Amino acid sequence: MAPAFAGCAFVVAGRNDGRLRYCACQALAPGADQWRMLLQIDSDENAMFEWGDCGQLFFWITEDALNRRAFDEVWMILQCS
DSSP: OHHHHHHHHHHHOOOOOOOOOOOOGGGGTTTTGGEEEEEEEBTTTTTTOOOOTEEEEEEHHHHHHHTTTOOOOEEEEOOOO
C-alpha cells in the first residue's frame, strides 16, 4: 500500500484513479514530501468504534497549511485491511 501522504498528494493533484494502493513509489506523487500527519485514530474494540475492518483514520496537512493554521485544508484517509 502506498504511504498515506502520497495519497494526499495524488488526490489534491486530481490523480486519484483508484489504483493508488498499487503505487509504492513516492516519487510519483509531486509534493508528497510536504504532507505532515496531524492525527491518527485507530480502531478500538473497548471504545466500541471501528474504522472499516480494524482500520485507522489519518489526518494530513501540508507544511504550508500547518504554518498558516489553515486547518480547513486537512485531508483524512481511511486505511483498513
